[in-house]
Amino acid sequence: MIQTIWVTSFSEELYHATGKAMLDSFFKYRPYGIMLYNYDGDGLYVNSEHIINSLSNSLDVNPILIKFINDNANIIPKFFGGKAKKCNCPDPDAPKCRFHKKNCHYTYFNRNLIRWFKIYVGLNYVRKQYPNTRIIRVDSDCLFRQHISSDWLDDLFEDNDMVILQKVRPYPETGTTFYNFAGKNTHSLFDALIQRYVSGKFRKSPRWDDCYQLGTLKDKFVKAGNLKVKDVGGELKFHSDVVINSIIAPFLIHNKGTHSRVLGISK
Numbered sequence: 001m002i003q004t005i006w007v008t009s010f011s012e013e014l015y016h017a018t019g020k021a022m023l024d025s026f027f028k029y030r031p032y033g034i035m036l037y038n039y040d041g042d043g044l045y046v047n048s049e050h051i052i053n054s055l056s057n058s059l060d061v062n063p064i065l066i067k068f069i070n071d072n073a074n075i076i077p078k079f080f081g082g083k084a085k086k087c088n089c090p091d092p093d094a095p096k097c098r099f100h101k102k103n104c105h106y107t108y109f110n111r112n113l114i115r116w117f118k119i120y121v122g123l124n125y126v127r128k129q130y131p132n133t134r135i136i137r138v139d140s141d142c143l144f145r146q147h148i149s150s151d152w153l154d155d156l157f158e159d160n161d162m163v164i165l166q167k168v169r170p171y172p173e174t175g176t177t178f179y180n181f182a183g184k185n186t187h188s189l190f191d192a193l194i195q196r197y198v199s200g201k202f203r204k205s206p207r208w209d210d211c212y213q214l215g216t217l218k219d220k221f222v223k224a225g226n227l228k229v230k231d232v233g234g235e236l237k238f239h240s241d242v243v244i245n246s247i248i249a250p251f252l253i254h255n256k257g258t259h260s261r262v263l264g265i266s267k
């Protein structure tokens with residue numbers, strides 16, 4: 001039986017907004033495996049039963065993240081700890097990034113760069129600490145709905161390196177992603193992804209978010225025969241439908257957009 005680690009990440013604000021309820025649902029239904037959370041800040045805001053029952057990792061002291069913020073301060077907005085100002089494109093805050101110049105640092109996908117990268121710094125830490133495990137990214141705005149057994153996970157993974165939710169979308173919905181780090185392939189993919197960000201190569205892409213970066217890299221690996229991926233996404237295209245219409249839905253729901261649309265946490 002392969003050990004399974006469910007990995008989430010949050011700041012104090014996100015913990016109170018959604019993370020606490022997600023962890024409560026995890027400990028209510030006790031899916032197979034353990035929970036590890038990556039956190040910003042001092043972590044003192046996490047409830048004691050969550051501290052006792054989970055593993056944790058502080059992102060604030062992560063050297064990869066500290067260096068990345070330093071190296072990219074000129075494109076990370078001030079409200080995310082960088083030095084970048086709003087761009088001069090017409091109507092920079094308009095939805096869908098319609099009016100930005102090519103590669104502008106202030107499109108929705110690009111100005112939130114540090115939010116996306118932070119998640120992978122956390123996942124990267126976990127896969128290095130626990131290299132022969134299955135690691136499941138579960139965003140803090142998800143909720144568990146029933147128990148998930150190790151047999152169910154075996155059936156889901158089969159012999160794949162990754163299980164994703166994508167189907168008709170151009171890029172995967174990464175908020176729920178299943179990684180099998182028991183083999184070499186997924187580690188190679190992760191090495192390449194971290195390297196893309198750390199080297200600054202991501203800046204050449206039109207979008208700096210993880211759906212684009214991980215999605216395009218994954219396609220390349222699959223094409224070269226270096227990654228086996230199973231896609232269990234739903235057939236519909238709309239924002240939240242990718243999980244709702246998948247085989248995951250009876251077990252786990254993703255209230256995607258809660259952070260940005262309802263709480264205004266993403267910028």
Ligand SMILES: [Zn+2]
Binds near residue numbers: 088089092099101107
């Ligand atoms: Zn712009």
